[in-house]
Amino acid sequence: xxxxxxxxxxxxxxxxxxxxxxxxxxxxxxxxxxxxxxxxxxxxxxxxxxxxxxxxxxxxxxxxxxxxxxxxxxxxxxxxxxxxxxxxxxxxxxxxxxxxxxxxxxxxxxxxxxx
Amino acid sequence: xxxxxxxxxxxxxxxxxxxxxxxxxxxxxxxxxxxxxxxxxxxxxxxxxxxxxxxxxxxxxxxxxxxxxxxxxxxxxxxxxxxxxxxxxxxxxxxxxxxxxxxxxxxxxxxxx
Numbered sequence: 234x235x236x237x238x239x240x241x242x243x244x245x246x247x248x249x250x251x252x253x254x255x256x257x258x259x260x261x262x263x264x265x266x267x268x269x270x271x272x273x274x275x276x277x278x279x280x281x282x283x284x285x286x287x288x289x290x291x292x293x294x295x296x297x298x299x300x301x302x303x304x305x306x307x308x309x310x311x312x313x314x315x316x317x318x319x320x321x322x323x324x325x326x327x328x329x330x331x332x333x334x335x336x337x338x339x340x341x342x343x344x345x346x347x348x
Numbered sequence: 349x350x351x352x353x354x355x356x357x358x359x360x361x362x363x364x365x366x367x368x369x370x371x372x373x374x375x376x377x378x379x380x381x382x383x384x385x386x387x388x389x390x391x392x393x394x395x396x397x398x399x400x401x402x403x404x405x406x407x408x409x410x411x412x413x414x415x416x417x418x419x420x421x422x423x424x425x426x427x428x429x430x431x432x433x434x435x436x437x438x439x440x441x442x443x444x445x446x447x448x449x450x451x452x453x454x455x456x457x458x459x460x461x
Contacts, residue, residue, distance in 0.1 A: 282448060336440070337394075344389065
């Protein structure tokens, strides 16, 4: 069966420090991968999505970047965190070409607090 | 572009009362609709989905949602809620051929004893 792992679960980082959040999927190949941010009262904001290695689309201009070094690995990064980067970050995957039928499967999330 | 509106940001109810969480989407040809539930500090879990066929879909824990094409709605209902149903609920839509779900802003359901 397929599983998605996301870590760390919580993170407290000072302003100006770098960030690296990792997400991996097991049990499937060539998944679509997504990074969302959830801020209080603002719902889910799609940050990046990837339909294959080296193919990453950015939805919102921001202080963050994403990379997909391996088929089932998706990394969210920042060189210098801002206070506004605080939030709950969620990774998700779907089967390529089948998001319409199966929706997404989400990881357990990372609570990031920038201080 | 697709959009989803969840009119109620918070819904407080008493235990064993019925509840309806509203969801409306922008009209488009062949959309697929989902409800997700998020418990505190957890990821989202798929609750139920509408792809085609019967317009009434049910989940294993007593929730149901009805697809209404004329009103472009996909409201979530439960006839009798439990304390354990306290969570945030997200409606989502994807257009046929797209790989991206569009989410509503969520509705926080609080069930009080």
